[in-house]
Amino acid sequence: SLKFKVRSSEKNHELSTPNHQLCLIDTGSVPENFLQKIVGERPDVILLVDTINLGKPAGSVEIIKAENLKEESFSTHNASLKLTIAYLKKETGTDLFLLGLQPKNIGFGQKISPEVEESVKKIAKEIEEIVHH
Known part of the structure; x- marks a missing residue:
């Protein structure tokens, strides 16, 4: 059984699935x-989840194809995300998407806002529904 954890300020949201096609x-x-673990899984599709500046209200969620990400979406907080995307794209050649959450505060070390917390709960629930149906 595989597990998926979404960290939030209150608790972990956990998802188990018997589907070994999903890592x-x-x-x-x-x-x-x-990175090596991800590449070693030989994925057909990669979906990364992170906070990113979407220029939208806090808690907004958007799925973006990696090559469509705008330069201004990246802050110093997620500069490594940009490098991660570039590396994974180069090493796997697979489709890569980002499920981006708009944070309330963009500064490093900020606590998760209630808006983002609510979005995290909804995402975890939707992923669980997709996996189990």
Whole structure:
């Protein structure tokens, strides 16, 4: 059984699935430490989840194809995300998407806002529904 954890300020949201075609990896705040593991899974599609400046209200969610990400979406907080995307695209050649959440505060080390917390809960629930149906 594979597990997916979405960290939020209150608790972890966990998802288990018997579907071994799906590999969910919680990289925490250092995705670069998991690059070889991700590449080693030989994925057909990669979906990264992170906060990103979408220029929208806090808690907004958007799925963006990697090559359509705008330069201004990246801040110093997720500069490593940009490098992670470039590396994974080069090494796997697969379709890569970002499920981006608009944070309330963009500064490094900020707590998760209630708006983002609510979006995290909804995303975890939707992923669970997709996997189990």
